[in-house]
Amino acid sequence: MTRVAVATSFGGPEVVEIVDRALPKPAAGQVLVEVRAIGVNPIDYKLYSGAFGTDESSLPLPLGSEAAGVVVAVGNAAEGAGGPISVGDEVIVSGAKGAYAEKILVPADAVLPKPASLDWNVAAGLLVVAGTAYDTLETVAASSGDTVLVHGGAGGVGSIVVQLAKARGATVIATARAENNDALRKYGAVPIEYGEGLLDRVRAVAPDGIDAAIDTVGTDEAVDVSLELLTDKARLVTIAAFERAANDGFPSVGGGNPQSAERRKKAALSLVRQAGEGDFEVVVAKTFPLADTATAHAELKRDHPRGKFVLIP
Ligand SMILES: NC(=O)c1ccc[n+]([C@@H]2O[C@H](COP(=O)([O-])OP(=O)(O)OC[C@H]3O[C@@H](n4cnc5c(N)ncnc54)[C@H](OP(=O)(O)O)[C@@H]3O)[C@@H](O)[C@H]2O)c1
Numbered sequence: 001m002t003r004v005a006v007a008t009s010f011g012g013p014e015v016v017e018i019v020d021r022a023l024p025k026p027a028a029g030q031v032l033v034e035v036r037a038i039g040v041n042p043i044d045y046k047l048y049s050g051a052f053g054t055d056e057s058s059l060p061l062p063l064g065s066e067a068a069g070v071v072v073a074v075g076n077a078a079e080g081a082g083g084p085i086s087v088g089d090e091v092i093v094s095g096a097k098g099a100y101a102e103k104i105l106v107p108a109d110a111v112l113p114k115p116a117s118l119d120w121n122v123a124a125g126l127l128v129v130a131g132t133a134y135d136t137l138e139t140v141a142a143s144s145g146d147t148v149l150v151h152g153g154a155g156g157v158g159s160i161v162v163q164l165a166k167a168r169g170a171t172v173i174a175t176a177r178a179e180n181n182d183a184l185r186k187y188g189a190v191p192i193e194y195g196e197g198l199l200d201r202v203r204a205v206a207p208d209g210i211d212a213a214i215d216t217v218g219t220d221e222a223v224d225v226s227l228e229l230l231t232d233k234a235r236l237v238t239i240a241a242f243e244r245a246a247n248d249g250f251p252s253v254g255g256g257n258p259q260s261a262e263r264r265k266k267a268a269l270s271l272v273r274q275a276g277e278g279d280f281e282v283v284v285a286k287t288f289p290l291a292d293t294a295t296a297h298a299e300l301k302r303d304h305p306r307g308k309f310v311l312i313p
Pocket residue numbers: 041042043046128129132151152153154155156157158175176177180194195216217218219238239240253254255304305306307
């Protein structure tokens with residue numbers, strides 16, 4: 001048996017319940033992982049909010065897609081992204097269904113080796129944000145010499161975009177609320193506040209213009225300012241304003257896009273390695289017991305904290 005968090009209907013965090021589930025033995029190509037930490041992402045509560053439909057047949061809805069833990073059982077022919085998997089391996093689970101659990105049965109290709117240098121909480125919260133960040137930078141072809149505007153540069157995804165863009169040699173201008181300016185400066189970005197007057201503030205710090213823009217927020221302000229400043233809208237990408245992207249004809253990533261999924265999967269091992277070597281950091285803002293999933297989701301929706309929330313089973 002294992003305890004898992006599920007959404008029992010569509011709505012706010014109050015629909016989340018902790019229930020017991022039977023766990024079958026791993027079949028061929030499957031791995032059983034005892035979870036040490038679970039990454040929390042906004043998509044986790046959006047999926048039961050009704051924003052992506054209210055298909056009753058999907059209930060109770062398993063929650064979460066990423067975790068870190070120890071392999072406790074392995075089916076035949078279980079080969080992960082990093083090679084064969086053995087009992088006792090410390091691993092990262094990525095792209096799983098129902099990662100909010102004490103134990104999780106996953107396909108072997110959802111498992112990557114966890115570098116010893118990464119603690120459980122960071123490892124658990126790493127790949128959604130890093131994979132998304134990488135995907136955006138590839139989409140706008142950010143490279144050395146570019147000036148890149150990042151909307152939401154202090155957020156989970158945005159803070160990795162900033163760090164990876166700097167590592168590519170770009171000049172980075174990033175938006176955040178005033179309290180987050182120091183965090184952005186630490187990563188080498190020029191911080192500016194979002195809100196009224198954003199266009200003028202970007203022009204003031206980038207008199208020669210910008211070459212690319214990455215929107216991790218999804219507001220009309222972020223999209224409008226970017227479109228106004230860019231000469232080529234193919235160099236704007238959003239991870240949240242999907243309707244604007246479709247209507248205005250610029251790229252979005254994620255949201256079920258198979259090209260994004262493929263690109264992120266290919267990059268995962270390298271991103272884990274880079275994080276393990278300290279090339280970029282993932283900040284963990286707060287941990288919660290798995291039993292407090294509903295509280296974690298309510299806080300994440302309300303406070304947009306600087307850093308990741310992590311659940312501990
Ligand atoms: N498409 C994909 O593949 C994909 C993947 C991951 C996430 N997402 C989506 O991307 C969004 C961000 O995810 P996340 O994990 O990075 O969330 P997060 O850690 O909560 O970060 C959100 C960021 O948005 C900023 N923000 C909030 N309100 C703002 C406003 N009015 N104007 C400008 N910035 C504002 C916050 O800045 P301050 O804290 O400085 O106020 C914060 O940096 C979510 O909607 C999530 O569902 C999409």
